[in-house]
Amino acid sequence: MAITSANQLELLQTAEAVAREKMIDPGLVIEAMEESLARAAKSRYGADMDIRVDIDRKTGRAVFTRVRTVVEEDELENYQAEFTVEQARQYMEDPKIGDTFVEEVPPVEMGRIAAQSAKQVILQRVREAERDRQYEEFKDRAGTIINGLVKREEYGNVIVDVGAGEAILRRNEKIGRESYRPNDRIRCYVKDVRREPRGPQIFLSRTSPEFMAELFKMEVPEIYDGIIDIKAVARDPGSRAKIAVISYDNSIDPVGACVGMRGSRVQAVVNELQGEKIDIIPWNEDIPTFLVNALQPAEVSKVVFDEEAERVEVVVPEEQLSLAIGRRGQNVRLASQLTGLDIDIMTEAEESKRRQEEFEKRTKLFMDTLDLDEFFAQLLVSEGFSSLEEVAYVEQAELLVIDGVDEDTANELQARAQDVLEARNKAALENARALGVEDSLVEFDALTPQMVEVLANDGIKTLEDFATCADWELAGGYTTVDGQRVKDNGLLENFDVSLEEAQNMVMTARVLLGWVDPEELEAEDETEDESDEQQHEAGA
Missing domain, CATH: 3.30.1480.10 (NusA, N-terminal domain)
Structure with a gap:
């Protein structure tokens, strides 16, 4: 041609x-x-x-x-x-x-x-x-809901015609045991759009928490207009879900707006999600209050929040325990996902027993180390003293408020506590030196002799060794493994060293060694402070 x-x-x-x-x-x-x-x-x-x-x-x-x-x-x-x-x-x-x-x-x-x-x-x-x-048409549609027609099903995955191309709804993104026939209409959430050698791949989802949030946005005009905001969503697809909402208009009840007249709005979402039960919860900045709301319909007696560990202990009456945990742990699991916290639930009897064990343990500590009788040791524990350090170095006025404690008794108590601590420190220092600890670590002000001994037992014997440690190695923390939060024990965790304190100790060691320029460190801190202020102003 x-x-x-x-x-x-x-x-x-x-x-x-x-x-x-x-x-x-x-x-x-x-x-x-x-x-x-x-x-x-x-x-x-x-x-x-x-x-x-x-x-x-x-x-x-x-x-x-x-x-x-x-x-x-x-x-x-x-x-x-x-x-x-x-x-x-x-x-x-x-x-x-x-x-x-x-x-x-x-x-x-x-x-x-x-x-x-x-x-x-x-x-x-x-x-x-x-x-x-x-790809250009769909890349900006990620994070939105799309309607399509079912073309076919392959190995449990549904191929959906979305007009200008095909999308895939994987088996694990379907609700329960959903099944579809060719030409069925389907509504999905566009989870991801990727450019791949075989062409753009559009991945859909019906189990994603964002799918529920987008459905509520379609059904509730106040959410679409920004008057009500969805702060968090947790789902057990096809079974139950919790959604936390907040209203920026005091005249509008966020929960009522999402439920609708006679439940019409929430029912429309429930029908789309194959009958999934939805708990609509008012969001609260106060984490314990929000957690109490999240555990509904169970009633909560007490909440103990460990902010550093992002862990919460919840105490409920005996008859509320099964309701708080839910069937197969569903209620507490969804509440945990909603708040982003690990939740331990215990009955009032279990909490009372644990507090009694802690009380007896601290009483025995003071009896054995300070040579006190049981009654006097119990008085100290009742006033909130939990360690020898607190007794030895607390302001004397705090000891004088205890019944039967005068100035001489307070002096004697503090002298005994200080003697015990000095003896322990001396023994710890001797043991650390026997293990080969160098003066650079012993003379580091941030560490006590007992801390140095613990570090030496783990092979950390110089300031250089210490400066290479990560903050979580010292203070401990949590790691997520297979969706579960796993505890990492820190070397100095028993000394109540927080993550921030551990970070400061390590950075101080690095500055002393000349690894870090203190002026650069100050400049970084100032930049972070300015950024925090800007975020605060933006939030306000």
């Missing part, structure tokens, strides 16, 4: 038809044609030649040209597409390195193989353009 005047316009008509069918730019189809014709010409003139084809967008005339580039003599590799300055003088005036010489060559006759190759190039470029168009 030669590119003659008879079929020049046919090129443009073909490009227009393909572009219309695939909903892509006609220019992309013409570019694909130019590339395919150039490839066919190279097979005729030689693969090393730089043959280019330009199709006129108005007339359809295809012009074949050969391009040669001027290069340095020692860089000349391809004699068909490159030439030296000396050689270029035969064709050009005053040639320079990088100049190109373009000359028109006769069009080629395309044989059967060349035509087939050209067709493949065009189809490939059209497919690429179609994929780019699909």
Whole structure:
């Protein structure tokens, strides 16, 4: 097939038809044609030649040209597409390195193989353009709800026609045992859109918490308008869910607005989610209050919140225990997801027993170390003293408020506590030195002798060793493994060293060693403070 005047316009008509069918730019189809014709010409003139084809967008005339580039003599590799300055003088005036010489060559006759190759190039470029168009169309729709038609089901995964392409609803993203037949209408959440070699992949979900949030946004105008905000969602797909909402207008009840007249709004969401029960909870900045709301319908007697460990102990009456935990732990699990906290639930009897054990343990500590009788030791514990350090170094006025304690008794108590601590520190220091601890670590002000002993037992014997520690190695923390929070024990955890204190200790050691410039550290702190202030102002 030669590119003659008879079929020049046919090129443009073909490009227009393909572009219309695939909903892509006609220019992309013409570019694909130019590339395919150039490839066919190279097979005729030689693969090393730089043959280019330009199709006129108005007339359809295809012009074949050969391009040669001027290069340095020692860089000349391809004699068909490159030439030296000396050689270029035969064709050009005053040639320079990088100049190109373009000359028109006769069009080629395309044989059967060349035509087939050209067709493949065009189809490939059209497919690429179609994929780019699909990706551009859907990339901004991630995080929204989309309607589609079920095309087929493959190995439990549902292939959905979403208009300009196909999307996939994986087996684990379906609610319960949902099944679909071809041409069923389906509503899903666009979880992710990725550009992959085989084309854009659109991943859908019906189990995602965000799906429920978007459904409420569609059903509740106040959420769409920003008057009510969804702060958190936790789901056990197809079974039960909890959603925390807050109203920025005091005249609007967020829970009532989401429920709707006679439950019409929430019922519409429930129907879409295959009968999933939904608890709508008022959000509260006070975490213990929010947690009490999240554990509804169970009644809570007491909440003990450990902010550093992000862990909460909840005390409930005996008859409320099963309700608080829920069937197979569902209620407490959803409350934990909603608040982002680990929740331990215990009865009032269990909490009372634990407090009694702690009371007896501290009483025995004071009896054994301070040589006190049981009654006096219990008095100390009742007043909130839990360690020898507190007794030894507390303001004396705090001891004098205890019944029967005068100034002499208080002095004697503190002297005994200090003697015990000094003896322990001396023994710990001797043991640490026996283990090979260097003076650099012993003389580090942030560490007590007992801390140094614990570090030495773990092989940390110099200030350099200490400076390489991570803050969580010292203070402890939590790691999420397979969705479960696992406790990491810290070396200095028994000394009540917080994560922030551990971080400061390590950074101080690094400054002393010259590893960190204190001025840079101060600059970073100032930047963080400014950022916190800006966030606070934005929040206000």
